[in-house]
Amino acid sequence: AQSVSQHNHHVILSEAASLELGCNYSYGGTVNLFWYVQYPGQHLQLLLKYFSGDPLVKGIKGFEAEFIKSKFSFNLRKPSVQWSDTAEYFCAVNQIKAAGNKLTFGGGTRVLVKP
């Protein structure tokens, strides 16, 4: 079965620091990859997605992610975080040929940005 692992459960950093969150998945077939963000008290929102093409994808709010097929990884980065980036971040994978269009999520990483 497909699984997604996120390397850090909690990350604490100061404003202007760089952020990198790791994500690895287990499925060897064709996948679509996503990062979702959940700000305190809000619903899950799509941050960015990768379907095909350039493995470096840019999302909203200055986030980007790099797909490395050989490592089954899809790491999220932001060069300089702001206090408003405090949130929980989820990596998710959609297997193209699986029945249904389900997303398999990682366990999430809670990011706290100190002002």
Added chain:
Amino acid sequence: ETGVTQSPTHLIKTRGQQVTLRCSSQSGHNTVSWYQQALGQGPQFIFQYYREEENGRGNFPPRFSGLQFPNYSSELNVNALELDDSALYLCASSLVGQGGIQYFGAGTRLSVL
């Protein structure tokens, strides 16, 4: 705002009871998925409905069931509630052919006592 609305926002039930959660999909979306998010974990796929039929199911027992209506709204029913069913239940709507992008509602927080 995603346009996906869920009701109620909070619910308290006792073990053994039955519960129905409701979801209204984003306009134009023909697929609805339900997820369970336990505290401190990522969402887990329960099932998905497309054209009013179940179109994929995760590792959840049959006491978790669902419906999708012609207007693409949906219900999640859970029978014989157990303490471990306490979680945030998320509804997500999507459109076939969009590569799996799903738009989530705010969820229903279910507490089973």
